[in-house]
Amino acid sequence: MDTRVSLMKPYYITTPLYYVNARPHIGHAYTNILCDTFARWRKFLGEEVFFLTGTDEHGTKIDRAAREQGMDPKTYVDQMVPQFQELWRVLGIEYDFFIRTTDEEHKKIVQQVLKTLEAKSEIYRSSYKGWYCTPCESFWTKLQLVNSKCPDCKRDVQELGEENYFFKLSKYQQWLIQYLNEHPEFVQPEIRKNEILGFLREPLEDLCITRPRSRLAWGIDYPTSKDHVVYVWFDALINYVSAVKYGVDEKKFKSIWPADVHMVGKDILRQHAVYWPIMLKACGIEMPRTVMAHGWWTMEGSKVSKSRGNVVDPADLVKRYGTDALRYYFLHETRLGMDGAYSEDLLIERFNSDLANDLGNLVFRATSMLERYFSLKIPVLSIKKQDDEIDRQCTSLREQSLSLLKLISETMERFEPQGAIDAIWAVIRSGNRFVEQTKPWVLAKEKKMDSLSLVLTTLLESIRLTSMMLTPFLPVSSQKILDLFGVGQRPQARDFKWGSLTPGFCVKKGEPLFPKVE
Numbered sequence: 385m386d387t388r389v390s391l392m393k394p395y396y397i398t399t400p401l402y403y404v405n406a407r408p409h410i411g412h413a414y415t416n417i418l419c420d421t422f423a424r425w426r427k428f429l430g431e432e433v434f435f436l437t438g439t440d441e442h443g444t445k446i447d448r449a450a451r452e453q454g455m456d457p458k459t460y461v462d463q464m465v466p467q468f469q470e471l472w473r474v475l476g477i478e479y480d481f482f483i484r485t486t487d488e489e490h491k492k493i494v495q496q497v498l499k500t501l502e503a504k505s506e507i508y509r510s511s512y513k514g515w516y517c518t519p520c521e522s523f524w525t526k527l528q529l530v531n532s533k534c535p536d537c538k539r540d541v542q543e544l545g546e547e548n549y550f551f552k553l554s555k556y557q558q559w560l561i562q563y564l565n566e567h568p569e570f571v572q573p574e575i576r577k578n579e580i581l582g583f584l585r586e587p588l589e590d591l592c593i594t595r596p597r598s599r600l601a602w603g604i605d606y607p608t609s610k611d612h613v614v615y616v617w618f619d620a621l622i623n624y625v626s627a628v629k630y631g632v633d634e635k636k637f638k639s640i641w642p643a644d645v646h647m648v649g650k651d652i653l654r655q656h657a658v659y660w661p662i663m664l665k666a667c668g669i670e671m672p673r674t675v676m677a678h679g680w681w682t683m684e685g686s687k688v689s690k691s692r693g694n695v696v697d698p699a700d701l702v703k704r705y706g707t708d709a710l711r712y713y714f715l716h717e718t719r720l721g722m723d724g725a726y727s728e729d730l731l732i733e734r735f736n737s738d739l740a741n742d743l744g745n746l747v748f749r750a751t752s753m754l755e756r757y758f759s760l761k762i763p764v765l766s767i768k769k770q771d772d773e774i775d776r777q778c779t780s781l782r783e784q785s786l787s788l789l790k791l792i793s794e795t796m797e798r799f800e801p802q803g804a805i806d807a808i809w810a811v812i813r814s815g816n817r818f819v820e821q822t823k824p825w826v827l828a829k830e831k832k833m834d835s836l837s838l839v840l841t842t843l844l845e846s847i848r849l850t851s852m853m854l855t856p857f858l859p860v861s862s863q864k865i866l867d868l869f870g871v872g873q874r875p876q877a878r879d880f881k882w883g884s885l886t887p888g889f890c891v892k893k894g895e896p897l898f899p900k901v902e
């Protein structure tokens with residue numbers, strides 16, 4: 385487990401900043417669900433957490449979307465941002481700060497960073513030759529052109545020369561290669577690190593970090609030239625330090641930075657694993673611990689995205705199946721790092737089999753039996769030895785349940801929420817088997833009340849511990865189960881102990897947790 389002293393620095397986890405040129409879809413929801421799960425997991429361990437999300441609001445994409453709606457960009461972004469915040473509310477995403485790249489403080493910090501880099505001679509002005517596609521308003525390098533045409537719309541392009549500002553990426557190429565090799569945890573999973581190292585085998589070009597205002601006015605003003613605005617990626621990446629007051633409140637910054645995890649999609653890894661570390665290095669800022677790249681959700685083999693028109697509205701899914709079903713599906717259906725083929729049919733199948741049949745049923749059976757045989761009161765346990773076979777079954781379920789804390793800690797440390805859920809489900813399935821094997825109804829008929837008491841308390845304890853472990857993954861339904869046992873809100877790892885149910889305690893009988901979906 386992580387040995388850091390939690391009192392000194394919170395676990396700092398970030399999502400990418402979402403472009404606000406369209407409503408959020410399941411791809412965006414996925415990243416935030418992942419981060420929320422890791423944030424809740426750390427809180428469960430008793431750590432402080434700082435969870436950052438927000439919106440990316442400058443650049444051509446946004447400018448164009450605003451104009452298509454007949455709005456000025458600022459009015460446009462102001463009415464898009466609440467749609468993201470509303471989705472995070474519906475999904476129960478517990479972020480600590482929401483940053484917008486149009487925030488005045490962020491803009492000021494970006495300008496400050498640029499001035500610092502200029503003073504350190506990390507930036508130079510130079511002319512830039514490229515090919516411009518007027519309908520797409522995009523600038524391409526010769527290499528990007530396809531048959532001398534725009535790679536997006538395949539129309540003719542025009543050769544243009546522009547004066548711009550450049551950041552000296554190339555100077556740091558060797559340093560970055562060495563850093564990646566010496567810090568295998570920095571870019572994960574490993575295949576993505578290898579991709580970045582592969583990319584770095586070719587010479588790295590300096591990064592053009594401005595756009596002439598005449599071509600694009602919607603950006604942060606470049607601090608030393610009134611003719612330029614800042615390139616959107618350079619602006620956006622800085623959010624990870626501006627949100628924690630870099631250069632504004634040094635004490636606060638030092639108490640939170642470096643980030644523990646930047647969670648990003650694989651399509652934006654180069655910006656996070658090449659541009660960003662070099663920007664930090666040039667500024668003399670400590671590196672984040674890990675950039676974790678997740679895969680894509682696809683439909684019929686294509687990435688789910690607005691431009692492909694195959695988006696699914698996460699709020700709609702929540703309405704039909706609840707947030708926990710969505711979380712379960714996204715966290716469990718694919719290994720973090722791999723792509724996943726989205727299928728609503730599969731989501732329903734998992735809902736009915738794993739959530740309703742395995743978990744929902746187990747809780748229902750246990751509480752029904754406690755009601756039938758003990759009027760919902762936890763029975764007093766006899767200290768004398770019970771039937772050998774029953775003892776063996778009870779010990780085995782207890783040990784398996786108690787092993788969860790260590791198992792989940794290890795899987796979460798390795799960024800494997802899917803493995804964590806598998807481990808929890810193994811205990812849930814053992815619980816159902818335990819009922820079949822110990823046959824409490826036979827024990828009741830034969831009046832073996834000591835054995836029956838032991839079996840039921842063991843089962844309920846196992847459910848209680850399993851539900852505690854489920855809180856980061858299924859926050860709503862796990863808390864509903866814990867409420868039956870009178871466990872307060874947000875239990876923590878330090879409460880993960882066997883035997884907290886006291887004899888005489890009256891367990892509540894709840895509503896069905898996951899009514900089956902047809």
Ligand code: MSP
Nearest residue numbers: 400401402403411440620621648649680681687688
């Ligand atoms: N604004 C930039 C990020 C700047 S971070 C300083 C951006 N925005 S985005 O809205 O286009 O994408 C945000 C995130 O959503 C990315 O990590 C991207 O990988 C993720 N996803 C978008 N579509 C996705 C899927 N279909 N599946 C999974 N995630 C995907 O890039």
